[in-house]
Amino acid sequence: MPRRDRPARPDAAAVQMTSVRKVYGKGTGAVTALDGVTITIPRGTFTAVMGPSGSGKSTFLHCAAGLDTPTSGTVLLGGTDLSGMSEVRLTELRRGRVGFVFQAFNLVPSLDVRRNIELPLRLSGTRTDQAWLEEIIARVGLTGRTRHRPAQLSGGQQQRVALARALVTRPEVIFGDEPTGALDTATGRDVLTLLREAVDALGQTVVVVTHDPVAAGYADRVLFLADGRIAGTLDAPSADLVAGRMAGLGRRV
Numbered sequence: 001m002p003r004r005d006r007p008a009r010p011d012a013a014a015v016q017m018t019s020v021r022k023v024y025g026k027g028t029g030a031v032t033a034l035d036g037v038t039i040t041i042p043r044g045t046f047t048a049v050m051g052p053s054g055s056g057k058s059t060f061l062h063c064a065a066g067l068d069t070p071t072s073g074t075v076l077l078g079g080t081d082l083s084g085m086s087e088v089r090l091t092e093l094r095r096g097r098v099g100f101v102f103q104a105f106n107l108v109p110s111l112d113v114r115r116n117i118e119l120p121l122r123l124s125g126t127r128t129d130q131a132w133l134e135e136i137i138a139r140v141g142l143t144g145r146t147r148h149r150p151a152q153l154s155g156g157q158q159q160r161v162a163l164a165r166a167l168v169t170r171p172e173v174i175f176g177d178e179p180t181g182a183l184d185t186a187t188g189r190d191v192l193t194l195l196r197e198a199v200d201a202l203g204q205t206v207v208v209v210t211h212d213p214v215a216a217g218y219a220d221r222v223l224f225l226a227d228g229r230i231a232g233t234l235d236a237p238s239a240d241l242v243a244g245r246m247a248g249l250g251r252r253v
């Protein structure tokens with residue numbers, strides 16, 4: 001049975017971006033969303049990406065996850081160079097080696113919890129490792145809810161399903177775009193705690209875009225973007241320190 005618990009390149013960083021530029025449009029209407037980003041994200045770490053509106057956070061996430069192609073520069077995911085990859089190979093890579101957690105959950109309404117979680121395996125033709133499936137269902141606290149449809153769940157429970165779905169393939173990286181943006185404060189904290197546990201207990205790599213300094217406080221490192229460039233990093237962040245740095249960035253732009 002194909003298993004993904006051993007990365008293809010165990011020594012490689014989870015993500016390595018070198019001189020990544022992304023320009024949308026052409027001529028006078030061109031917008032430089034990323035302007036020479038070079039960063040290494042080690043395996044088994046939790047990174048929060050922050051910055052003012054329009055600083056390039058979503059573009060960064062999309063380029064790192066193979067959802068968008070840089071104008072120039074290179075992106076390596078687990079040692080695999082994404083440049084020049086065909087759309088078919090990029091789709092395969094996103095299914096098997098990348099997990100996503102979005103603000104809007106993006107579950108399939110007609111499928112129950114278990115089938116939603118198994119979906120990436122079914123799409124990539126991988127047999128389900130039942131013991132692993134049961135473990136992650138238990139980890140995210142959905143035991144006893146596996147026959148429910150998404151509409152029968154709270155927002156927090158739906159995001160737990162999305163997180164389990166992201167974990168099921170043992171991806172190189174789980175990318176989150178404001179994963180707590182649609183949740184109330186307490187429920188959002190529960191989801192952040194689960195992301196933290198995925199890093200600490202499972203060695204998962206997590207990269208999350210957020211506007212919330214408290215959410216960033218769950219990360220090992222905060223990456224600040226301003227005007228498409230890395231404006232600094234903060235290790236072992238606290239919400240207060242993050243808020244202070246954000247206020248400084250806000251004044252600069």
Ligand SMILES: Nc1ncnc2c1ncn2[C@@H]1O[C@H](COP(=O)(O)OP(=O)(O)OP(=O)(O)O)[C@@H](O)[C@H]1O
Pocket residue numbers: 024025031032033051052053054055056057058059060
């Ligand atoms: N498809 C696109 N076409 C043209 N310009 C774009 C496109 N996507 C993003 N941009 C521009 O690129 C810049 C960076 O956008 P991006 O969405 O990455 O920023 P962000 O930091 O995620 O913003 P926000 O916090 O508001 O979501 C912005 O100036 C934006 O207008």
